Amino acid sequence: MITLHHLNNSRSQRILWLLEELKTPYEVAFYERDKVTVLAPKELKNIHALGKSPVITEGDATMAESGAIIEYLVQTHGKEFYPTPGTEQHRQYTYWIHYAEGSLMPQLLIKLIFDKVKDSPMPFFIKPIAKMIANKVINSYAGPNIKTNLEFIEQHLSKNEWFCGKNISGADFQMSFPLEALVAREGANHLPNITKFVKKFQARPAYQKALEVGGEYDYA
Ligand SMILES: N[C@@H](CCC(=O)N[C@@H](CS)C(=O)NCC(=O)O)C(=O)O
The missing domain is CATH 3.40.30.10 (Glutaredoxin)
Known part of the structure; x- marks a missing residue:
């Protein structure tokens, strides 16, 4: 069991x-x-x-x-x-399984951590400096990287029903967490295909x- x-x-x-x-x-x-x-x-x-x-x-x-x-x-x-090994679907499956935790989550986590730094209790004279460093990391590193990643995913989902094409696969389970966390935390009205994907899997009876x-x- x-x-x-x-x-x-x-x-x-x-x-x-x-x-x-x-x-x-x-x-x-x-x-x-x-x-x-x-x-x-x-x-x-x-x-x-x-x-x-x-x-x-x-x-x-x-x-x-x-x-x-x-x-x-x-x-x-x-x-x-x-997906059957040796097919394009399987190549996509392997890619997205690794991509979710290897490329996307680190960027989302960096932003989450530095957003938290801005709201953390600290002596008043440190706060402006901590805020400045956090904004610098978010605006010059995590923010632009997240934007590029989301545009990439949005583009992929505009051409594919699920991450590997017509059928739901292990890759969709792996990609579900970063995308639903993003939609819940920040909203994603400007990303209609990501929003549609999240609503679609969240509506499944097993979910x-x-x-x-x-x-x-x-x-x-
Ligand atoms: N890359 C790992 C990450 C595991 C991970 O960091 N899990 C978080 C939950 S989302 C956790 O256990 N956090 C609690 C902690 O860090 O104490 C995976 O995908 O399984």
């Missing part, structure tokens, strides 16, 4: 959605973020050394990293989400069921 080690308000939600789509038996071990630090509880380190979520366990195997988990699940439990199972999730 698969166990998903699930942290509230986290990337783990996309794995829960995939497990619901797969209709494979699974159970959930729940972990709560610290209310002040928003970090994962130390108990997650008992499951995997990094102490992050998602992690799945099945028998003796422990697997971390969303992309690796999705690859494992679609290859072993849900071939309908796994809705995963929301019921997973509890607190701010990005739906």
